[in-house]
Amino acid sequence: MDMYYVQGILILAGINLLTVLGLSLLTGFTGLFSFGHAGFMAIGAYMTTMMTVKLGLPFIPALLVGGLSAALISLIIGKFTLNLKGDYFCIATLGFGEAIRLILDNIQYFGGSRGWAGIPLYTTFWNVMIIDVVAIIVMVFIINSRHGRNMKAIREEELASQIVGIDVFRYKMTSLGISALYAGVAGGMLAHYLGYLQPLMFQMVKSTELTIIVIFGGLGSITGSVIGAILLTALPEILRDFYQWRLVIYGLAVIAIMISRPRGLMGGKELNFKFIKKLFNKEKEVNI
Amino acid sequence: MLQIKNLNVYYGGIHALRGVSIDVKEGDVVSIIGSNGAGKSTLLNCISGIVKPKEGEILYKGQPLAKAPHKIVESGICQVPEGRIIFANLTVKENLYMGAFLRKDKDKIEEDLKGIFKLFPRLDERINQVAGTLSGGEQQMLAMGRGIMSNPNLVLLDEPSLGLAPLFIKTIFEIVEEIQNMGKTILLVEQNAYKALSVANKAYILEQGVVTLEGNAKDLLKDERIQEAYLGKKH
Amino acid sequence: MIGFIQQMINGLSIGSVYALMAVGYSLVYSIMNFSNFAHGGVIMIGSYIGFFCISLLNFSFPVAFLTAALGSGLLAVVLEKVAYNPLRKRNAPFLYFIISAMGASIFLENIVVATIGPTFRTYPPVFSATPIQIGGLTIGRLDVLMFVISAISLSILVYIIEKTKIGLAIRATSYSSKGSTLMGVNVDKVIFTIFLLGGILAGIAGVLFGMKYTVYPQIGAITMKSFIAAVFGGLGSLQGAVIGSILLGIIETLTSGYISSQYRDLIAFALLIAVLIIRPTGIMGKSNEDKA
């Protein structure tokens, strides 16, 4: 295995992981199912690129702008749709994702469907890894706080959550916002990894893939998301030599994991939680 | 009628029933009493085929019980489950018809329906209401009615008085007796130990998955241990 | 005016295409409470079965139609056994079903690409392609057929679900499979029936589709539209699925015709959201607001 190639896959896995972490918060911990996360990635990607290419902002601030724009849009969408239940919300997000793509297809300033070429290649293995580590830590910290627990409560039982004084709507908004922020940043990184943007990249299939990763890894498990992101990004690569058969195998693998481990790979549990915790304690000592 | 031998049930690591053996004679009311988590519901669910025991044997009319839950119902065993499990999306009437799902005798079904409405006039008043919006007690009545509609030989009642008004609890136990008079056999799980023992012929005390006491219900009613543990100070 | 009427006809015919798919999809939803994303894959397979029956095996059209319907029905049942049944036995949450369905959908599409190949295939002409002309308006023959078939299958299904005993069992099972087991319902059989019916509908849709739009591995993707339509109409309600489909068809054509074809889906989506804001469970959806 050539490191250059492996690194490429890891970068992509890292970018996927970022979105998946956000999606995991939304789906795994808050119980909302989104088919529109590719849309948030798209917003992040285009906004970040606009910042770096048109306004000359450095990469990291640009990523933040991209992420925040995605979050902002998500809050607007959420305002209208978060009262919807289950599949209704899911369809609303699906429609949103497709709508974003349609708009981008028609905006010639961003190159329309012909795409936006010549984006500087700022994304590197190391900045992806660092951002991922920070993102994981932040996510674990959120989940292991009263805010994270409140989200879990909403996932379990909305009415009961209300009765214990949880502002369900606000927490759903928070969860959506954070997950869109993650997706937006991931989008920005993807743009600066490929050097090219095209609305086509953010098809519904992309959203589907992300959701599959979350559930494959196990709802409500960050470790699961990490493993899922790496495994499912790598799987098609490992199967590269099989041409047309690789997606057949991919499909089978998804079914197989669902029926053999119906709670996903990690089944809602965290692998070596203690280890991670220890890691965090060290982090804290450095921080404070 | 029903013979249970050395039943062992596990939920993952939890050993919920430990070698439970029970005998139910035809035409009897048999009560099972025990505190929360003793395994009463588990026992009924085993008979209904919803929970699969790890070990043990259940004989019904001398034959091993069918495996599939719907076959068990077909053989004449019906459970009125704890927590009611009515079909919240169906109307009261449809719920009752669901009770008669396996029956083919159309005319008799309509007749029985009238009988149910006589027992529970409230259900008649709510006949077209979606069952999910019934009050708790009304749902309990519906669950009972639905059970009776299946015209079983052996009725498994899991806490039928749960959530019922005092006046109505009386009615429920009257109904239990009435069902018995119809020649049916009843296995009754109840928290209201006093009532449960009053109507029963035989009773079992279940504690943490083990039968600790069994015997004639009237005798148990006088048993000091029972009075202390299950009947409260007075009754 | 003629233009407007023609657009309405277009909308109606597109709507009945959506409806044909939405009914089968909604049927499965109504009992399993999850979106069967493999439905499109089953439609696609049905389309191929019909095509090969006619072009390779020289079956007559009705026989081919029947074979496709049964073949798809069978496939749906097998899919249920393999991909959903194990989940059902473990009471897995609905998300897992959806993912399993997605896996199945990816599998079906790509197994066709890998074996039969990605090429487009054209059904041999079965009906006269010339549309019916009435005073400057055109109505496709196949469109009429689709409309009629959707209407018939809907009526039959509604009858089964609302008036028959098995229908009652289906509705009961959709709320609580434990409860209906306790009533002596063979839940496996109920679900088998549902998937068989859903699959047969998919097969019918597949053949009609293939005739209208040619056959290719991604043809199932249009089911996304019928999924949206079913939500429009209210999930789990068969009538809702049809009404939603027809509405979506008309909205789409009128938007294309009078507002903007480039932004058609955007406007349709905005309308969908507007409908859901006013009626959070779609047009016909019952708000199964359970009691506290």
Add this chain to the structure above:
Amino acid sequence: MSEMLTLKNVTKKFGGLTAVGGVDFSIKKGEIFGLIGPNGAGKTTIFNLITGIYGLTEGDVLFEGKSISGLKPFQIANTGITRTFQNIRLFKNLTTYENVLIACHKSASYGLLDSVFRTRKFKNEEKLLAKKAEDLMELMGLTQHKNMLASNLPYGLQRRLEIARALALNPKLILLDEPAAGMNPEETLRLMELIREIRDKLDVTVLVIEHHMDLIMGVCDRIFVLNFGLPLAQGSPKEIQDDKNVIEAYLGKEDE
């Protein structure tokens, strides 16, 4: 002002059905107040109206003198009213401990950023929350089931967990909907003691629906009787027990 909760002409109609019609009562601070009535009388509906799950058709609900009608359920919870459910609604796939811990959340005030940066405030308050949850489990006798999933608890314990969860909010008023359902007489006795303890030690006013007369008559200071959605009687346990209407509609004659 010792009036804690006041219902004024509270009315709820479902289509043509008047589930609750013109109910007036008020509960004083520190009281244990019983709400009884035949099945379908509208008791749970009143709870749903107080906690904002249903909207009022007519009338008003005052809490500590202020109207709370029109507020969202979580807002009402935050003014200090909480409840348990007749059809148990726990966070099923979470453990006993998590169920209680979640409900404690209002005892902490750290924000999202505090949790991200693990500030001192976060750590102190988290410790506090954990302690509180442990105490509540201890009080309700749930400690040994700490790590069990709520859905796997036996019925009776699920009821107790619901009460623990409600208490975690530090409510001023707690509404219990048939807390003794599924408990045997012995357990019911313990529950009675517990209800008194809640009132005395935690300074919580209690409104309780029950069909176990031993409990109602044993712990309630005052009782309100509802029949077909309409007020039937109100008074001390003694008065209620002797009320002819109540006996006829609800209690039935003592048979022993």
Add this chain to the structure above:
Amino acid sequence: GCSSQPSAGGDAAESDTIKIGWIGSLTGDQAVWGTCEFDTLKMVVEDANAAGGILGKQIEVIGYDTRGDATEAVNAVKRLTSQDKVVAILGPNASGQAISISGVLEQMKVANIATVATNPKVTVNDDGSVKPYNFRVCFIDPYQGAVAAGYAADKLSFTKAAILYDVTSDYSQGLTEFFEKTFTEKGGTIVAKEGFKAGDVDFRAQLSKIKEAQPEVIFMPYYYKEVALSANQARELGITSVLMGGDGWPSDQLIEMASDAIEGSFVVNHLDFNDPDVKPFQEQYKAKYNKNLELNGYLVHDAFKLFEQAVKDANSTDSDAIAKALSTAKVEGITGNINISPETHNPEGKEAAIIKITGGNYEFQEKYAAE
């Protein structure tokens, strides 16, 4: 450690096979074209090997699927260049993928010859500078759009045109843009411009609207599946306008799917299918794969020829040397003479073939170049 130092080219020179890569869609909705392209390449390479290979070395093709996805294309190219150590890459069959891989190509110093990637940005940067490792053998969108518009206005004397296009396709949008520009410059009017979305199968709403605008010609710049459906539906609605399309059209499948509806239509193509020089190639493919050759097959053939020429010119199998040689390579392909311009890396001066569909055949009309 994880050194990410590119390590391509180098040792490939010593081995006695030449590895070339191919990427494109073997799955997804573009699979028809990708599959044909890959198959053709394998066939062409077999022939070349049978004829002694290049510089006496045998050629080996390694192809990967991209699902039509830009991200996948990047992965595939990383693998081809770093692990498989190919000396050049042919394909892909869409611009998005060709553009996104240029970063990797430059890092690894491996050239890519795109087949039907017609977006101008494939070979040049925004500032007009040429990308050192990107080449192509097809003409570009602006050219094709301009040819179609020019021919419609000048040769066919149409003044009212309508356009139906795929909003979500870069190819379709590109052609539309330049058709519209040229056509209006030549004094024509676009009386209707309607869009649809990839995956759509029903175009009657848009067509009904187009019908009311009464155009003389309808430009349909998209791939033949949609062309067949939309042409059929147009005729169904009683539209009699002449239809016109680009290189997404030519295919035997189109004739099969919409023979009557497209009768009398004009197509801008890369070559004349009925050219006697082309026939043996078509037949060879048909005999080998029992399928009809798609347009991609011709172009990948030419891409390979161009590669072969460059290796000979460079007299080396070093990837960088090949890339240098490519920027001035000249070769006679089946789609015409290919003279790569060092400024643009496009085949300059490549004339388009205008084809008219008559009696279910692609009848060559004339070579036509936009000014």
